[in-house]
Amino acid sequence: MTTYPEIKPEARQRLDAFAAQTGTIPPEHVLIDEYGEGGTFTDEFLNYCRDTGLSLDWVWFGEGNQTVAREGGA
Numbered sequence: 001m002t003t004y005p006e007i008k009p010e011a012r013q014r015l016d017a018f019a020a021q022t023g024t025i026p027p028e029h030v031l032i033d034e035y036g037e038g039g040t041f042t043d044e045f046l047n048y049c050r051d052t053g054l055s056l057d058w059v060w061f062g063e064g065n066q067t068v069a070r071e072g073g074a
Helices: 009-022 043-052 056-061
Strands: none
Touching: 009 056
16 A cells, blocks of 8 residues: 655755745655555655755755756756
């Protein structure tokens, strides 16, 4: 049975703040647990991070820069 565990409120706040700042829509589900093992990031969340440059460390831990440098970017 697939479940979507909640994330820490602080991480949700950072994700929602980033989305508001960038005019994007944050993914509804960040974590997915298909096997009762605690879960992992959803493809939807990982794709959002890739597409927007959002840093996983910043969302999850509140550390580092909000965005990551993109290869070939300015």
